[in-house]
Amino acid sequence: MNPDLGTELRDLALDIAREAVALARQMRAGGIAVADTKSSAVDVVTAADRASEELIRSRILAVRPDDAIMGEEGEDHPGTSGVRWIVDPIDGTVNYLYGLPDWAVSIAAEVDRQVVAGVVVNGSTGVAYAAALGAGATRDGQRIGVRPTPPVAERLVLTGFGYRSDVRAHQAACVAALLPHVRDIRRMGSCALDLCHVADGSGDAYVEEGPQAWDYSAGGLVLSEAGGRFDLLAGRLHQVVPGAPEKALLVGAPDEGWDTFVAALGDAGFLA
Structure with a gap:
């Protein structure tokens, strides 16, 4: 190229x-x-x-x-x-x-x-x-660059919800399990902006299962270029919604805190 x-x-x-x-x-x-x-x-x-x-x-x-x-x-x-x-x-x-x-x-x-x-x-x-x-x-x-990574219990996590009731029920259950173990949860309504908030340090991490490529492609690059990490992981949505892709769990976080955040997501039931 x-x-x-x-x-x-x-x-x-x-x-x-x-x-x-x-x-x-x-x-x-x-x-x-x-x-x-x-x-x-x-x-x-x-x-x-x-x-x-x-x-x-x-x-x-x-x-x-x-x-x-x-x-x-x-x-x-x-x-x-x-x-x-x-x-x-x-x-x-x-x-x-x-x-x-x-x-x-x-x-x-x-x-x-x-x-x-x-x-x-x-x-x-x-x-x-x-x-x-x-x-x-x-x-x-x-x-811009990501903020220094605090312990999981002190991280402000951004998230979003889909529009189908069965998808929302699954997403809400996972977020509810994660909430006691982080600083707080924010749902502001734009996946693209949420990823950019993590990129500029106004959030510590982002997770949502089900966004589409147009939701995350630009914001994912902004986060990656700001010192963060962005990936689609194997989640559990396909177990709830037939036909959903296995790798539909969108995760964004500073590279330094990636492993501990993914571990917290596993404990909360996000991961397959």
Whole structure:
């Protein structure tokens, strides 16, 4: 891979994500409503989700017409360049719908299935997280890094929940078992931003079973480039939900505290 390709894709993603945030803000100011649902009646899609993704796709293809695109809301676009974009036009749609602050536009690019660029822009504040493989991670252009790792009992753990009732029941049981053994749990509503919070030290770890690639690809690279570790582990969701992948447990933490956090997750019943 061209060593400059990751930074080129990162910079393009950042420009496009900021434009998509501006569009979503404009649509939010004019009033927004549910346009459709997905996995359940509470898993919503707004017109802004669709408009944001259409804008992102059009901007990418205008500059790089041979790239592939995988987005949350639209059909996959095939490509021949070896680059694939992974797009979440609004991560945290329910927050966006209700006017809560944690929602973001998340754009990642991968080459040969390895993420090489990632951008997450907070839609409410405009704070922009960005990373390129091997080039570090930034928040509004300033380098960021994970916080020093405290004992497990002093860690603030971020998490999320799916929208199917059976998935939520499984996730809630695991979180309830983990809660007595950590400082506290936070559920703010955007997987992409949560991973960036761990990257910049405003959280100690993240765990959730069931997010999709568009939720975590950009944030996962930001965390990895900030001195953290990010992986999909074998969880137990597939035992509860037939057809769920075995490796669906998303875990993010500083590299130094990875083993002890994963051990705590095992004790809480997250791991297969």
